[in-house]
Amino acid sequence: MVKRKKHCNTAVYFRLDDKELAEIDRKAQALNLTRSEFIRQSTERERTVIIGRDELREVKAELRKIGINVNQIATLCNMGKIQNADLSETNEALNKIWEKIYELRKQVKRINEQDGDSSEI
Secondary structure, three states: OOOOOOOOOOOOOOOOOHHHHHHHHHHHHHOOOOHHHHHHHHHHOOOEEEOOHHHHHHHHHHHHHHHHHHHHHHHHHHHOOOOOOOOHHHHHHHHHHHHHHHHHHHHHHHHHHOOOOEEEO
16 A cells, blocks of 8 residues: 655744754654654644664564574475474564563553653653
8 A cells, every 4th residue: 555645735934942953853863754744743643752762673673583583494394304393482582572562562651641742762
């Protein structure tokens, strides 16, 4: 499914100090959005929660390792070199990832229960 770009025909101009603009740009970059996309999305939500790249990088790296291992096992099975694969290490790694995701969700929930516009974890 192709995502169509939203056509916006109204330009809005307002003043910010350097610190405010830097904060908007930092948050937009953390979410991989343009400044305009970030501001538009911020108006559509009550709160914006930014999860730090380090936390996501760790989860992404673990998932990548698991994917590589599963592909190697599948290749060996298809070649007939192994009959029964031991996936206990893969299962342990997946459980660690679920724990990390659970912790991130708990942090987001705590932030959502606090006052304020946007937060970062």
